[in-house]
Amino acid sequence: MVDLGSGSGMDAFYAAALTGPAGHVTGVDFTPAQLAKARRLAAGTGAPTLEFVDARIEHLPLADGSADCVISNGVINLCSDKAAVFAEAARVLRPGGRLAVADIVSEQPLPESVVCNADLWASCIGGAAPQDHYRAAITAAGLIVHCVRDNDYAFISDRARTASASYGVHSVSVLATKPRR
Ligand SMILES: C[S@@+](CC[C@H](N)C(=O)[O-])C[C@H]1O[C@@H](n2cnc3c(N)ncnc32)[C@H](O)[C@@H]1O
Numbered sequence: 001m002v003d004l005g006s007g008s009g010m011d012a013f014y015a016a017a018l019t020g021p022a023g024h025v026t027g028v029d030f031t032p033a034q035l036a037k038a039r040r041l042a043a044g045t046g047a048p049t050l051e052f053v054d055a056r057i058e059h060l061p062l063a064d065g066s067a068d069c070v071i072s073n074g075v076i077n078l079c080s081d082k083a084a085v086f087a088e089a090a091r092v093l094r095p096g097g098r099l100a101v102a103d104i105v106s107e108q109p110l111p112e113s114v115v116c117n118a119d120l121w122a123s124c125i126g127g128a129a130p131q132d133h134y135r136a137a138i139t140a141a142g143l144i145v146h147c148v149r150d151n152d153y154a155f156i157s158d159r160a161r162t163a164s165a166s167y168g169v170h171s172v173s174v175l176a177t178k179p180r181r
Pocket residue numbers: 004005006007008009010011028029030031034055056057058072073074075078079
C-alpha cells in the first residue's frame with residue numbers, strides 16, 4: 001500500500017495495522033519535518049512493514065504495478081499537476097488495484113484571486129480543482145471511478161470558510177480501480 005503525502009504518518013500507521021506483517025506500507029512525503037516525525041513514530045512502533053520515503057507524489061520512486069492500493073488524505077489539492085499524480089498512482093497500482101482518496105474539490109472554477117493566494121493554497125482551498133475536472137483526471141489516468149462521496153468537513157479560518165461558501169469548496173472521498181486488463 002502507498003500513502004501519498006503521508007505527513008506525520010497517521011493513515012500509514014492505520015494502513016500498516018490493516019495490512020499486517022505480510023503487507024508493506026510506503027508513506028511518501030517531501031517535507032523533512034513530516035518525514036522525521038513519521039520515521040520517529042515508526043521506529044517507536046517497531047513496525048518493519050512501514051517505511052517513509054522522501055519524494056514528490058508526482059514522481060513516485062516505486063516500480064510499475066507494485067501496489068495493491070494507493071491512499072491519500074488531503075494532499076492532491078496541494079499539487080498543481082493533478083494529472084501527474086493520478087498517472088503515477090495508476091502506474092504503481094497492479095491491475096485490479098484500488099485508489100482511495102479523501103481530498104478537497106470545488107463546485108466551480110476558482111478565480112485568480114483565490115488560486116494565487118498562498119494562504120488559501122495552504123488552507124487546501126486555492127488548489128481545489130472543480131469536482132468534474134478532478135474526476136476526469138482520474139479517468140484520464142486509466143482508472144475507473146466507482147464512487148464519489150461528500151464528506152462532512154469544515155474549514156477553520158474565516159477566509160477559508162468564505163471561499164468555501166462562495167465556490168462550493170468541499171471534501172470528497174473517491175474510490176477508483178485500475179482495470180484488470
Ligand atoms: C494536509 S497534509 C496531510 C497529511 C496526511 N495525509 C494526513 O492526513 O494527516 C499534506 C501533506 O502533503 C505533503 N505534500 C504536499 N504536496 C506534496 C507533493 N507534491 N509530494 C509529496 N508530498 C506532498 C505535505 O508535505 C504534507 O505533509
